[in-house]
Every structure is written in C-alpha cells, then in structure tokens.
Amino acid sequence: TGQYENIIASKPDPTITLITLNRPKALNALSSPLFHELNSALAAAEVDDEVGCIVLTGSEKAFAAGADIKEMKDIKYHEAYGKDFLGHWAQLSKIRKPIIAAVSGFALGGGCELALMCDIILASPTAKFGQPEINLGVIPGGGGSQRLAKTIGKSRTMELTLTGRTFSAQEAEKWGMVSRVVGEGEGEVVKEAVEMAKLISSRGKLAVQAGKEVVNAAFELPLGEGLRFERRLFQSLFATNDQKEGMAAFAEKRKPTFTHT
Numbered sequence: 001t002g003q004y005e006n007i008i009a010s011k012p013d014p015t016i017t018l019i020t021l022n023r024p025k026a027l028n029a030l031s032s033p034l035f036h037e038l039n040s041a042l043a044a045a046e047v048d049d050e051v052g053c054i055v056l057t058g059s060e061k062a063f064a065a066g067a068d069i070k071e072m073k074d075i076k077y078h079e080a081y082g083k084d085f086l087g088h089w090a091q092l093s094k095i096r097k098p099i100i101a102a103v104s105g106f107a108l109g110g111g112c113e114l115a116l117m118c119d120i121i122l123a124s125p126t127a128k129f130g131q132p133e134i135n136l137g138v139i140p141g142g143g144g145s146q147r148l149a150k151t152i153g154k155s156r157t158m159e160l161t162l163t164g165r166t167f168s169a170q171e172a173e174k175w176g177m178v179s180r181v182v183g184e185g186e187g188e189v190v191k192e193a194v195e196m197a198k199l200i201s202s203r204g205k206l207a208v209q210a211g212k213e214v215v216n217a218a219f220e221l222p223l224g225e226g227l228r229f230e231r232r233l234f235q236s237l238f239a240t241n242d243q244k245e246g247m248a249a250f251a252e253k254r255k256p257t258f259t260h261t
C-alpha cells in the first residue's frame with residue numbers, strides 16, 4: 001500500500017500481511033521513521049481479523065544492515081537514556097499474531113535482532129547474520145545478547161558479540177537459530193515464508209495465539225511455572241468451539257472448519 005515510505009505492506013493472501021523493509025539505498029538500515037512505520041503496519045495486521053500470520057522481509061541484498069548509524073552517531077547520553085532511544089523497537093514483541101522473518105542478505109546488528117524478535121526465522125543461503133556493534137564502540141541494544149545467548153548458547157554468543165564476526169545461514173541453522181535454510185533463487189525464502197504463513201493462518205486462531213504465548217513463556221519462566229502455564233492454557237482451549245470442531249472432525253474423518261471462536 002502507498003501509505004508508507006520506508007516499508008511496503010501488502011496482502012499476498014487475504015490471511016497474510018507481508019511487510020517488506022524498503023530502504024534499498026541504505027540496505028534497509030532501521031531508522032526511526034522506518035521503525036514507526038513498521039510498528040503501524042504490525043498494529044494494522046494485529047487488528048485485521050482476516051490476518052492470521054505476518055511475514056517480515058527485506059531485499060535480496062539485505063534484510064536489514066542494522067540500526068541507522070548515521071541517525072544515531074551524534075546523539076548524546078541524555079537523549080539516548082533520557083528519551084529511551086529505540087525503546088519503541090520492543091513493540092514488535094508485543095504482537096500476538098505469529099511473525100515469520102524471511103531473511104536474505106545482511107541481517108546485522110539491529111537487523112539480526114529484528115529477526116530474533118520474530119517467532120520463526122527462515123533464511124536464504126545468502127543470509128549473513130552478525131552483531132558487529134563492537135566495531136562501532138557499542139554492544140547489541142535490541143535484545144541480541146539475550147536472545148542469542150538463550151538460542152545458540154553462551155560461548156558462541158560471547159564470541160560473536162566480542163569479535164563482531166558475521167555468521168552464515170548454515171551456521172545459524174546448525175545452531176538452531178533459524179528453523180530452515182530454504183532453496184536458492186530470488187524470492188524463494190519469501191515464497192516459502194508465505195506458504196508457511198498460509199498454513200498457520202488455516203489453523204484455529206485462538207490455538208495459534210496460545211501456542212505462540214506458551215512457546216515464548218519458555219524464554220521467560222522457570223520450568224515449573226512454564227509447565228503450569230502451558231497446562232492451564234491447554235485446558236482453557238476446551239472452552240473453544242475450535243477444540244470441539246477439531247476433535248469432532250478427527251473422529252468423523254473429515255477436515256475441520258475452524259471459526260476462531
């Protein structure tokens with residue numbers, strides 16, 4: 001749609017919002033205006049009843065090459081801390097619909113962190129991840145150190161954070177950071193992500209939402225509380241029509257028709 005300058009929001013299917021970061025000249029550097037538009041597009045997808053899943057992507061060359069260095073290079077401490085510089089990035093992690101990152105090319109610094117904020121990461125073989133902030137005299141600020149440590153372990157996270165070296169799609173897959181490296185070819189990773197999004201959208205929305213909530217709880221709660229939270233949410237789904245329909249359809253050997261109620 002034409003309402004944005006730094007992103008493109010579209011619906012390749014009525015049940016999917018596809019958000020494409022679109023600052024090609026800056027390798028999709030995540031400026032404040034870009035992030036505000038991203039937050040608006042996410043909020044619009046969140047309230048669109050038709051939409052069951054969101055896909056976030058960049059270009060073939062860059063998912064995003066990080067926070068916008070030119071925008072932040074001169075800011076002072078009292079502005080950064082005082083005005084919670086880039087604090088609005090956290091809004092993405094409040095979205096309750098699943099978000100799939102389809103990553104090609106550079107995903108560096110804030111770009112890598114943006115992918116890590118998403119629920120599922122699909123990578124093209126060209127994807128190049130990294131937390132190069134150390135080269136700029138800073139450290140990750142958008143969750144990189146925490147989400148990477150929880151995902152790929154301490155030693156690797158420490159190495160990457162302290163050296164700033166980039167890592168490949170294959171390494172990211174081996175370490176469990178991306179769920180899959182998809183085939184080569186232009187647009188392949190987005191196509192794959194859209195197919196996955198369609199599948200997720202065809203499921204009962206309440207169950208999908210609950211599934212996202214419980215998996216995310218694993219990153220925040222101690223095991224005992226996480227298990228209790230999962231069980232309670234599982235039990236609560238017996239109050240939904242989709243549970244009745246899903247299980248009846250299985251017993252009657254037919255496909256379920258979910259009403260998302």
Ligand code: CO8
Binds near residue numbers: 029067139
């Ligand atoms: N910010 C601003 N502009 C950028 C950025 C960026 N992060 N990355 C690339 N660009 C611009 C370049 O300045 C250049 O612009 P111009 O043509 O006007 O000179 C254009 O994009 C093309 O870039 P290059 O010519 O450098 O392209 P190359 O193919 O030679 O190199 C690289 C590609 C290797 C990706 C290189 O551009 C690079 O190293 N970029 C910077 C990567 C980086 O350091 N990222 C980390 C940024 S710090 C960060 O993300 C902190 C996040 C904190 C989040 C806090 C949340 C709360």
